Amino acid sequence: MSDDQPPSRHSPQKSWVEKISHLLSGGEPHDLEDLLETLREAKDKHLLDSDALTMIEGVLEVSHLRVRDIMIPRAQMVVVPREAKLEEISEIVVDACHSRYPVIEGDRSNVVGVLLSKDLLTHVLQNKTSTLVGQIMRPACIVPESKRLNILLKELRTTGNHMAIVVDEYGQTSGLVTIEDLLEQIVGEIEDEHDEHEDEGYIVKRNEHEFIVKALTPIEEFDEYFSTQLTTDEYDTIGGFVMSQLEHMPKKGESLVVEHLRFEIIKADNRRVHLIKLKLAK
Structure with missing residues (x-):
């Protein structure tokens, strides 16, 4: 059979990891970090989209994380x-x-x-x-x-x-x-019937003293809305502010009090914060 002819459909199929590794000409991954690096390169080459990469990373991490x-x-x-x-x-x-x-x-x-x-x-x-x-x-x-x-x-x-x-x-x-x-x-984040919808803006008012704030809210917009002065060159979003104050990746349920503001993490995964509940001191 000519080398130019396509392989038989009965030929053994390569796994998706082997196919990606072959396309990247980097050889097969030798450990988890090599595999993740290969997958990230595959995303850069548009062999995987961002959502697929996030889910694969999540699956691999779950097997190593504990309760x-x-x-x-x-x-x-x-x-x-x-x-x-x-x-x-x-x-x-x-x-x-x-x-x-x-x-x-x-x-x-x-x-x-x-x-x-x-x-x-x-x-x-x-x-x-x-x-x-x-x-x-x-x-x-x-x-x-x-x-x-x-x-x-x-x-x-x-x-x-x-x-x-x-x-x-x-x-x-x-x-x-x-x-x-x-x-x-x-x-990543799973919204349920009590979560705020994407089209409701960065900040959703529940009552006079309680708000739901998306972590990606620009810090300048937060300051303007609540008449605060949190803006610095160290972070761009309110999620970045909370992380800088806690000095670690926040987990769901963690809280932080800054002056008259109480921040509570209500949506987060091991990669980033999604939603924050903000309570103003009465």
């Missing part, structure tokens, strides 16, 4: 007491707008179950607001801080759980992680 790397710390969890009546927790639920809440007994280190908002709503509609949280809570999924994210994701998908309570080596609660947190490590 402790992305969990929401115990101090920042929105919790409800086991002995509280449903009518007593309504303000907490309305303000947080979560679908699940850790149920504690005593203090935050002792999570004894999970309250689902749909269970709460069912009882409220039936005028059973005197029911105790402990009577309708569900069992909590407990995982150690050291569990790898790829393993946890598989377990959550298998069991149907959407939230896991993270415990330390002594069995005390150290935080929580949701299936959304895990998926966002792969695909």
Whole structure:
């Protein structure tokens, strides 16, 4: 057969990694960093688009990250007491707008179950607001801080759980992680029905004292809107300002107080911050 003829369709197919490596004439990758570098070069050569590269990087990182790397710390969890009546927790639920809440007994280190908002709503509609949280809570999924994210994701998908309570080596609660947190490590930010839409601008006013601010909001626009003076040459966006103040990549749930401004990270992955809740001191 002539060397100029196309290969038979029955010939062994090269993997996509081999094809990319061959096209880049750099040989096959020898470790993870080599593979990532190859993929980034493939993007530069338009063999991959940005979204595909981000997802591939996310998949590779998830297999190396552990629960402790992305969990929401115990101090920042929105919790409800086991002995509280449903009518007593309504303000907490309305303000947080979560679908699940850790149920504690005593203090935050002792999570004894999970309250689902749909269970709460069912009882409220039936005028059973005197029911105790402990009577309708569900069992909590407990995982150690050291569990790898790829393993946890598989377990959550298998069991149907959407939230896991993270415990330390002594069995005390150290935080929580949701299936959304895990998926966002792969695909980036996931918007739900409570997230602000892209076409609503950089800053969305919820009430006189609370705002949702996109991390990419230009710092000059932020200053003009809130009559502040945060602008410097060190950063261009409000997300950059928050990162410079915290001196690390913020995680979902972290907060920062600067004068009369309280910043809370409500959307972030291991690469960047997406959304910030801003509260003004009353």
